[in-house]
Amino acid sequence: MTRRLATVLLGLCAAGFLAAPAFAQSPDNSPDSPAARESRWQDLEKTVFHGKTAAPSNGVVTLDAPNRAEDAALVPMTVTIKPADKVKALWLIIDDNPMPVAAHIVFGPAADPREMKFRVRVNDFTNVHAVAQLQDGSLVEDAKFVKASGGCSAPMGQSEGEALKGIGEMRLKFARPVQPGVPVEAKLMLRHPNFNGMQMNQLTRLYTPARYIDKVTVRDGDTKVFDMDSGISLAANPVLSFGLVPRSSGSLTVEVSDSSNTLWRRDFDILRMTD
């Protein structure tokens, strides 16, 4: 077995620490109050969307996230979009993370945007927003409150060298055999520690320098499936599930680059894949 780095811990273990303290009602002036959270979101919204605001989604975009994340360094989140053809782009924003935009995705003609799955880190109790941009340019959003903490600063259980083993390895899996023109769900697995710059080596007292995946592009032949900009909020060894309407090219090209300007590229012969 290749050692995964998901050993990125979070205060758990037989040690017997639960990640999240009991959530208490906060007074209105506390940074943890719903009003304060909403005000932080409005600031974020202004910055990320250049002054535009997102309307309640009315079911166009739906975010599914756990109320209480059992593993703050590996929190699965699913965004569903309905009807899929109305949407051009998608943002997943973890309001109170140090780098809130976990992912920004721009869909291309070969995408089937009805569902995307992410695995992210959650550093504190926070609202999480999924924002979709419709074809007319307007924005709609759905939000969930997630109780988890320490997902960013939790130290890894292994050395940096161990964590970097196999960096850049990619796997692609399909729910069923690929046929041109038939929408199919794909799972893209990337081996990368996604060092977020907040994990301290406890002996040297130095932080492991940030090194994280900042761009992923997926093409079917020459046709764009999606482009994703990402940051330190993606979990180590990120896994993304996305929908694809395969063209007849038979070749899916994935390019991944990270913040140290390393680029990895792989072509998958998708019509012949059995996995």
Next chain:
Amino acid sequence: MSRATAFDMTRRAFGAGLCLCCLPSLARAENFSLEEVAPSVFIRRGVDAEADAANLDGIANIGFIVGEKSVLVTDSGGSLADGRLLRRMIRDKTDRPISHVVLSHGHPDHFFGAGAFLDEKPVFIGHSRLPEALTMRGEFYRKRLVGLLGESDVGPVVMPTKLVKEQTEIDLGGRRIVLTAHQPAHTTSDLSMLDTSSGLLLPADLLFVGRIPPLDGSLSGWIGQLEAVRKQNYGPTVPGHGPARVDFGPASAALLRYLTTLRDGVRAEIDSGGSIEHAMRHVGQSERANWKLFDDYNQRNVAEAFSELEWQ
């Protein structure tokens, strides 16, 4: 004296600047009773709870083995305060020097007691990968524990002074203890011990009994290590958590059942294209009634297992 009261008094005594060794009667708090699980092998059973200020993180099974010349501490305890209670108990039983303190792996409920033994100048023994684990996480664990117990009861992260890469033997005087370093299983730094004179196995957290085991090393590795140890047909055993003494066969079979349920359930999800979320909600639920603290750890175990197995 009730447990809580004993601890309250102990804590007040600390607050008043008294050290525990001045208070042997308090140190005999009810929840610090020792069980002689084999001749001259004494174990304190940890409570099946999360660490808190009342239990001083005394949640693991810890204890000591007395030889003709010296004493080996099998695991040191979950905090400085827990380690001090253990040291007091050792001194109630014997004056022989404490020559060795075992740090069975890199989890705080096992190693934070080590600070209580520093001035006895024992050899601190750990797996060859324990320094890496303590370096990466020790201070993080310390801060979290300080948040629960307060600074004075937690103590320092003590590094091992002797490393075991494969196997090593220690002679306590007429009593040989064999220590074995394992491949990643419960954690990446698991040591087990065998007391050759009594045949008693001390696998530390490679064996959990009744309390759900947290997965922090390798699921496949843990299953493999357990299967290998089971072939040796060990009998009386001190698990890392659970009763102070169990029979290795049935106890390890129950743990193996949980771990294989986890593995097979997660593999089935992966093979059928299932998601990690779905797996976290469903895998392992048939084991729910068999383990204390199940809901606190099972989902995390599933997520760990999923992210390990999907790359295989």
